[in-house]
Amino acid sequence: MNHNKLILVPFIQFCLCAYSQNSNQFEGLGWENLKNKNYVIAQEYFSKCTFQSDDNFECLYGLAYSNYKLKNYIVADSICNYMLLIDKTVREYKYIKTNGHWLKGLIQIQLSYNKKAIDELKKAIEYQNNPDILNALGLVYLKDNRLKKGIKYFKKAIQMDSLNAYAFNNLASAYLMLEKIDLAKLNLKYSENILPANPYLYKNKAKVAAYEGRYEEACKFIQTSKELGYKKFEFEDNSDDLESLIKKYCSTR
CATH class of the missing domain: 1.25.40.10 (Tetratricopeptide repeat domain)
Structure with a gap:
C-alpha cells in the first residue's frame, strides 16, 4: 500500500x-x-x-x-x-x-x-425583460431628447411592474419636458401613492409648481427633495442638478 x-x-x-x-x-x-x-x-x-x-x-x-x-x-x-x-x-x-x-x-x-448605452441596454433586455432596465432605457432616451421613445419604455416598465414609483416619476419627467402638465401631475400622483418619500418625486413636483408660477411652493418641494437625501444619478445633466434648481426656485420668491 x-x-x-x-x-x-x-x-x-x-x-x-x-x-x-x-x-x-x-x-x-x-x-x-x-x-x-x-x-x-x-x-x-x-x-x-x-x-x-x-x-x-x-x-x-x-x-x-x-x-x-x-x-x-x-x-x-x-x-x-x-x-x-x-x-x-x-x-x-x-x-x-x-x-x-x-x-x-x-x-x-x-x-x-448614448447610442452605445441604448444598444447595451437593449441587449440586456434580450436576456431578461426587466422593468428596471426598461426604465433605465427610457431615461437614456430622455437624456438623448427622444421623448416619445422614453415614454414608450417607461410605459413598458409600468406594464411589467405597476408599483414602479420611479417609472411613474420618470414618465412625469417626460411629460414635463413636453409641457403636458396635466399628464405630468397625474403620473406624479401615482408615483407619490406608491412611494411618498421619494426625493426625485419632489424634484418634479417643484418643477410643476415653478411652471405654474408657484415659486414659494417650488422652493419648499426642492428643499424637501434635498432633505430626503436626493443624489444626482447617472442620467442627469449638470443643468438639472438639485443645487442649480434651489438657486433658481428659492431666489425667485
Missing part, C-alpha cells in the same frame, strides 16, 4: 476545501462592502476572489461594478467584456449576460455615448 498516497489525497481535499472557502468568503465580504458603499474595500475583496478563481463570474461582476462606482470606467468595461465571453453551459449565464450588458450600458452613459 502506498502510504504517501493515503496522506496526500486527504491533504489535497483539505486544500481544495480551504481554497473554496476563501473564495466564497472574499465574495461575501465583497458584496457586503458593496452594499455598504465601501467601494475600495469591495474592489479589494472581489480582486482576491477573482485571483483565486477567474471563472467566478459573480466575483467578476462585483469587481466590474465596484470599479464602475469608483469611476474606473475603462477597467469596468474591460471586465464586462471578459465576463460576457461566458459559455452558455455555465449556470450564471443569463444573470451575467443581463448584468454585463446592463453595466456596460451605464458605463457608456458616463462616457456620454
Whole structure:
C-alpha cells in the first residue's frame, strides 16, 4: 500500500476545501462592502476572489461594478467584456449576460455615448425583460431628447411592474419636458401613492409648481427633495442638478 498516497489525497481535499472557502468568503465580504458603499474595500475583496478563481463570474461582476462606482470606467468595461465571453453551459449565464450588458450600458452613459448605452441596454433586455432596465432605457432616451421613445419604455416598465414609483416619476419627467402638465401631475400622483418619500418625486413636483408660477411652493418641494437625501444619478445633466434648481426656485420668491 502506498502510504504517501493515503496522506496526500486527504491533504489535497483539505486544500481544495480551504481554497473554496476563501473564495466564497472574499465574495461575501465583497458584496457586503458593496452594499455598504465601501467601494475600495469591495474592489479589494472581489480582486482576491477573482485571483483565486477567474471563472467566478459573480466575483467578476462585483469587481466590474465596484470599479464602475469608483469611476474606473475603462477597467469596468474591460471586465464586462471578459465576463460576457461566458459559455452558455455555465449556470450564471443569463444573470451575467443581463448584468454585463446592463453595466456596460451605464458605463457608456458616463462616457456620454448614448447610442452605445441604448444598444447595451437593449441587449440586456434580450436576456431578461426587466422593468428596471426598461426604465433605465427610457431615461437614456430622455437624456438623448427622444421623448416619445422614453415614454414608450417607461410605459413598458409600468406594464411589467405597476408599483414602479420611479417609472411613474420618470414618465412625469417626460411629460414635463413636453409641457403636458396635466399628464405630468397625474403620473406624479401615482408615483407619490406608491412611494411618498421619494426625493426625485419632489424634484418634479417643484418643477410643476415653478411652471405654474408657484415659486414659494417650488422652493419648499426642492428643499424637501434635498432633505430626503436626493443624489444626482447617472442620467442627469449638470443643468438639472438639485443645487442649480434651489438657486433658481428659492431666489425667485
